Amino acid sequence: MLQDDAEGGGGVALKDLDDILSESIRRNGESLVAVLQDIQEHYNYLPERALRSLSRKTGVPLIDIYRVATFYNSFSLVPRGKHQIVVCAGTTCHVRGASKVTEEISRVLGIGPGQVSADGNFSLDTVNCLGCCAFAPVMVVDGEYHGNLTPAKTRKILTSLKAKWLLPAGEADERGLVDDGDAEETEGA
Amino acid sequence: MTVTPKRLRAPEDLTVLRQSLVDRTDDRKPRIAVCGDTGCAVCGSLGLASSFKEIIERRGLKDRVGLKVTGCLGFCEQGPVVLVFPGEIFYRKVGPGDVEEIIDRTVLGGELVERLLYRDPITGQKLPRCSDLPFYKNQTRVLLEGNWRIDPNDIYDYIARGGYSAVAKALYEMTPEDVISEVKEARLRGRGGAGFPTGLKWEICRKTKGDTKYVVCNADEGDPGAFMDRSLLEGNPHSVLEGMIIAGIGIGARHGVIYVRAEYPTAVVKIRNAIEQASELGLLGENILGSDFSFDVTISKGAGAFVCGEETALLLSAEGKVGEPRQKPPFPAEKGYKGKPTVINNVETFANVPLIIKNGAAEYRRVGTEKSGGTKIFCLVGKVNNTGLVEVPLGITLREIIFGIGGGIKNGKRFKAVQTGGPSGGCLPEQMLDLKVDFEELSRAGSIMGSGGMIVMDEDTCVVDIARYFLQFLKSESCGKCFSCREGINRMLEIVEGIAAGEGSPEDLDLLEELACAVKDASMCGLGQTSANPVLSTLRYFRDEYLAHVELKKCPAAVCRALIRFQIDENLCTGCGICRKECPAEAIEGERRKPHTIDPNRCMKCGVCMEVCKFGAITKS
Numbered sequence: 001m002l003q004d005d006a007e008g009g010g011g012v013a014l015k016d017l018d019d020i021l022s023e024s025i026r027r028n029g030e031s032l033v034a035v036l037q038d039i040q041e042h043y044n045y046l047p048e049r050a051l052r053s054l055s056r057k058t059g060v061p062l063i064d065i066y067r068v069a070t071f072y073n074s075f076s077l078v079p080r081g082k083h084q085i086v087v088c089a090g091t092t093c094h095v096r097g098a099s100k101v102t103e104e105i106s107r108v109l110g111i112g113p114g115q116v117s118a119d120g121n122f123s124l125d126t127v128n129c130l131g132c133c134a135f136a137p138v139m140v141v142d143g144e145y146h147g148n149l150t151p152a153k154t155r156k157i158l159t160s161l162k163a164k165w166l167l168p169a170g171e172a173d174e175r176g177l178v179d180d181g182d183a184e185e186t187e188g189a
Numbered sequence: 190m191t192v193t194p195k196r197l198r199a200p201e202d203l204t205v206l207r208q209s210l211v212d213r214t215d216d217r218k219p220r221i222a223v224c225g226d227t228g229c230a231v232c233g234s235l236g237l238a239s240s241f242k243e244i245i246e247r248r249g250l251k252d253r254v255g256l257k258v259t260g261c262l263g264f265c266e267q268g269p270v271v272l273v274f275p276g277e278i279f280y281r282k283v284g285p286g287d288v289e290e291i292i293d294r295t296v297l298g299g300e301l302v303e304r305l306l307y308r309d310p311i312t313g314q315k316l317p318r319c320s321d322l323p324f325y326k327n328q329t330r331v332l333l334e335g336n337w338r339i340d341p342n343d344i345y346d347y348i349a350r351g352g353y354s355a356v357a358k359a360l361y362e363m364t365p366e367d368v369i370s371e372v373k374e375a376r377l378r379g380r381g382g383a384g385f386p387t388g389l390k391w392e393i394c395r396k397t398k399g400d401t402k403y404v405v406c407n408a409d410e411g412d413p414g415a416f417m418d419r420s421l422l423e424g425n426p427h428s429v430l431e432g433m434i435i436a437g438i439g440i441g442a443r444h445g446v447i448y449v450r451a452e453y454p455t456a457v458v459k460i461r462n463a464i465e466q467a468s469e470l471g472l473l474g475e476n477i478l479g480s481d482f483s484f485d486v487t488i489s490k491g492a493g494a495f496v497c498g499e500e501t502a503l504l505l506s507a508e509g510k511v512g513e514p515r516q517k518p519p520f521p522a523e524k525g526y527k528g529k530p531t532v533i534n535n536v537e538t539f540a541n542v543p544l545i546i547k548n549g550a551a552e553y554r555r556v557g558t559e560k561s562g563g564t565k566i567f568c569l570v571g572k573v574n575n576t577g578l579v580e581v582p583l584g585i586t587l588r589e590i591i592f593g594i595g596g597g598i599k600n601g602k603r604f605k606a607v608q609t610g611g612p613s614g615g616c617l618p619e620q621m622l623d624l625k626v627d628f629e630e631l632s633r634a635g636s637i638m639g640s641g642g643m644i645v646m647d648e649d650t651c652v653v654d655i656a657r658y659f660l661q662f663l664k665s666e667s668c669g670k671c672f673s674c675r676e677g678i679n680r681m682l683e684i685v686e687g688i689a690a691g692e693g694s695p696e697d698l699d700l701l702e703e704l705a706c707a708v709k710d711a712s713m714c715g716l717g718q719t720s721a722n723p724v725l726s727t728l729r730y731f732r733d734e735y736l737a738h739v740e741l742k743k744c745p746a747a748v749c750r751a752l753i754r755f756q757i758d759e760n761l762c763t764g765c766g767i768c769r770k771e772c773p774a775e776a777i778e779g780e781r782r783k784p785h786t787i788d789p790n791r792c793m794k795c796g797v798c799m800e801v802c803k804f805g806a807i808t809k810s
Contacts, residue, residue: 031509033492071511071668073493074451090413091608091644092570094658100795107773127452128495128662131416132228133570134265134577145231151797152771 016042017050021057032060032068036075045076073127081116081123083165085109085158086140090129097150098137102126104151105139108158121165192345196471198479200357203348210349219296220255222272222337224262226420227455233284234269240288254296260336260424261416264324266576267307272337277319280305310574310596324575327593329556331564332540333580336424341459344466347427353472355543356431359438360480363546368439369395372542374550376562381407381498381535382610382639383715384561384628387542390532394440394522397530402442404433405526405533407503408449408456411495412611413662415642417566418536420578422449422456425540426463430486432539434477435546437484440532445486448507451493461488495612495666499714500525500533502668513668514714535640537566558584558627565626565638571608571645572599581626588622591645602647605746606730610639612659612666613719615726616652635726637719651748652727652734657685659723667716674717677708681724689749693739702728747809750794754810759784761806768798768807 020042021035028034039050046069055062069075087093087102102124106112109122116123132138135147139154146157192210197203223229223238238258245254262270267281273295280291283305294300306315307322319325330337340346347353359368373388394402406429410418421429433445449457464486467473475483489507497503497512504526506512525531541563545553554562566580567590574596581590587607591597598604606616615636617624624630628638646655660682669675684701687693705721705728712718728735737743744752757768757777762784769777769785776792779785787798787807799807 028509031489033506033509034490035509037490037492068509068511071494072451072491075492091611091642091658092414094413095571095644095646095650095655097796103795104773104797127493128411128666129413129415130227130452131410131419132231132265133414133416133568134228134268135231136570138231145227147231150800151795152800 017053021050021054025058032065033072036065036069040075043079045079048077078116079120080125081121083122083142083161085122085124086130087113087124087126088130088132088136088138088140089126090131090133090136092133093129093137096136100151101137101139101149101154104154105158108155108162122162194466194469196469198471200361200478203353203357203478207348207351207354210345216274218253218255220257220274221291221296222257222259222262222274224260224268224270225258226261226265226423227416228261228265229268229270232268232282237269237271237283237285237288240285241292244288244292248292250292250297254292257340259339260341261333261420261578262337263328263330263333263579264322264575264577266574271305272319276317277337278317279307279319279322279325281307323596324577324579324594327589328580329564329582330580331544331556332421332425332428332537332566333578335428336420339425341424341426342462344427344463344470344472347425351547352427352543353431353467355546356434356438356472357478359435359546360478360482365395365439365441368435368546371550372439372545375541375545375553376550376557376560377538377541377545377553378561378628379535380537380541380565380640382613382637384638387534387538390522390534391436391439393520394530394532397523399530401444401527401529402440403526403529403531404436404440404442404445405504405507405521405531406433406445406447406539407498407500407533407535408447408453409491409498409503409506410450410453410536410640411498412613412640412642414570414608414644415568415611415640417568417578417641419453419456421536421540421566422453423459426456426460427467428540428543429460429536430463430467430473432534432542433486434473434484435542436532436534436539438482440530442532443483443485445484446489446507446526447486448489448491448497448503450491450497457488457490464488494668495662496668496714496716499716502714504531504533513670514716516713537641556582558625560629561627565641567641567643569595569643569645571643572602572647572650573597573645574599583627584625586623586625587617590626590643591622595645598645598647602649604645605648605650606646606652606655608636608644608646608655608723609642610637610719610722611642612662613637613715613722614639614642615722616646616655616730617726618730621730635729636722649746649748651689651744651746652731653685653689653738653744654746654748656724656727657682657689660685660720663716663720667720671712671714671717673708673711674713674720677704677712677717678720680704681708681721685724688735688738689744690751691738691742691749693735695736695739697739698728698732698735753794754789755787755792755794755796755798756808756810757785757787758806758808761804763804763806765803767801767803771797771801773797 024035024038051065111117111124113126137149138147241256269283271280271283301317316322369391377387378384494512497506499514502512502514521531521533557563561583564580569579570576579594608616631638664678667674684697705724709721737745747753764782774791774793776788
């Protein structure tokens with residue numbers, strides 16, 4: 001379902017939107033996928049208002065835009081979390097225990113794959129393959145890779161990250177809560 | 190290399206440029222290659238590369254020591270990997286603390302740093318050179334050779350090694366018909382999986398009438414467990430571009446499109462950079478090398494849909510529409526991108542083309558089988574000792590790949606199956622290990638060559654679980670257009686889930702087989718037609734394991750949760766309490782220093798207890 005934005009929180013400044021759409025349509029012509037990618041890159045999801053506006057500007061019926069937006073895995077109609085956790089669900093990761101890792105993440109964060117936490121702080125997604133099978137199972141937290149995971153190791157990494165994220169800005173460093181060194185985590189396995 | 194770009198207006202300009210570059214390449218001085226591919230980057234190779242750069246600059250060694258961040262060097266298992274030339278010294282698991290020592294002792298001093306060398310797990314011997322390592326020694330690295338030597342960000346590095354000379358040859362020494370017949374003669378077959386003869390595809394497209402034609406490169410590598418195409422795009426992007434230009438010359442197209450999947454942002458950056466550099470030199474654009482042939486290449490980014498690997502779906506998706514397959518014929522060679530005649534080939538196929546044109550079909554065919562020439566790149570992954578990217582001649586046996594190059598199964602376990610071809614392929618058992626790897630043999634055995642994923646499974650892998658995994662995958666990726674695929678995969682999944690849950694009956698196996706055949710026969714595109722392979726191949730070779738699930742209600746590999754139990758051996762348990770503390774279900778009880786027990790009703794079978802127990806007291810059965 002499309003989610004309309006209330007004014008304010010998470011809402012899209014219309015002026016911004018107009019510029020982004022015009023520029024993207026100019027560059028990408030008829031390619032809906034490319035325009036939607038530009039919108040998502042800017043807003044971190046596809047806001048309903050942006051899709052409606054795109055439909056008005058291009059004359060493409062909203063239902064056709066909606067069809068493209070829901071056909072592809074990488075588009076999201078709801079805002080993604082401030083911190084994004086992606087677990088690889090490729091075959092190698094699967095035979096090396098990725099589903100147990102995903103379950104453990106769900107337990108620590110209280111959200112399932114495809115969901116965003118109620119406070120909007122983090123989201124969990126699975127992808128088909130990240131292509132670093134030598135270090136399976138793998139998860140990526142805000143762009144940083146963690147490999148050779150086990151449920152216990154995953155819990156350790158996420159518990160410390162979560163504590164850091166939930167602290168008011170600035171306090172994390174003072175309290176010495178830093179990421180588990182990724183190089184350390186993947187070594188020696 | 191810093192050279193001021195100057196447009197090349199004739200083939201002689203390219204020759205002159207290459208000759209001037211040969212003297213300037215850093216091949217003549219000692220040099221270091223740091224693997225910058227995703228696998229090594231996961232364990233910190235990019236930071237490592239910056240340390241090398243910083244130290245080389247700080248100590249004023251820039252003129253004496255060369256440094257390159259390359260594409261995938263292949264042996265991902267040992268990452269971060271560093272190679273030192275001359276001598277192809279292979280250093281493994283290199284950390285920032287090793288940088289200074291490598292520069293001083295190996296690059297400047299010519300000695301080895303013993304502790305960073307690869308140790309043969311069987312003989313215990315330290316092996317310094319790539320050519321000594323069984324992983325490399327048993328491969329035939331033709332395409333991947335470039336990844337070792339070329340800086341993917343530098344077109345001059347590619348030109349210095351003969352790059353783009355195949356374009357010059359195709360333009361000035363051959364007719365388009367010659368180009369096509371050379372590719373036909375080489376017996377090059379599509380590396381994307383189906384193995385259609387590339388030259389024939391080009392010929393059909395050339396003969397189709399039309400003013401505008403397109404060359405499309407399929408870089409939508411969607412099979413989980415496969416990253417060959419990404420490694421080529423990131424490690425040697427110009428070889429792919431060169432192949433596309435030659436295809437353009439062959440069929441008479443002046444536009445090319447590379448369709449890259451959304452999950453490969455680095456590949457997009459590298460290929461975009463390569464296009465810019467080639468355009469600056471006049472190797473792309475109007476009147477290439479002064480000829481009357483013009484060709485440009487644009488990038489189209491996918492948005493995550495497995496079905497877009499199917500060519501008709503890919504072409505629609507590249508236009509920015511919903512990627513739903515359509516009926517063939519008409520084939521893309523007649524009606525493809527934007528409705529125009531189109532040649533669509535996979536990344537690896539294009540990367541082979543410059544080799545064929547440059548060295549001739551006869552030379553190319555010295556490797557490979559009677560029906561298919563050349564090598565194939567595989568991603569050897571899973572429960573195998575040497576995980577990585579391997580290139581082998583077509584016709585090699587599975588055993589040679591898995592045991593000769595891969596070094597056998599991890600942790601001394603038993604080999605159970607190898608899965609090729611991703612979700613469209615099948616699982617092959619031990620008795621098929623001497624099968625020759627080529628398009629026909631694999632398909633006769635119930636699997637497919639696919640794009641090159643090769644996932645090794647050991648005795649701890651359950652084939653019912655694997656069938657369930659692939660069906661789940663295909664269920665979410667089926668576009669839903671054909672009833673047989675949309676509903677058939679769903680029903681197959683239900684049956685397999687029932688079997689895994691211990692609720693199956695022997696009749697279910699027959700029903701599953703019948704359903705699988707129906708889905709195979711009645712679906713329109715490749716996704717549906719091959720979706721039954723994981724089920725049919727596991728039923729064919731591992732029926733006993735299915736029977737154990739449905740008759741004995743046991744999972745022999747101890748994977749299917751409904752059929753297994755975790756237990757604590759009271760003789761081994763010391764009562765340390767760590768499992769009790771870590772158990773997320775609070776299912777473990779026991780007093781300190783006394784044997785603990787697991788409450789089977791509360792146990793979620795997550796396996797955390799088994800992982801944290803230091804005494805091996807917890808088993809599953």
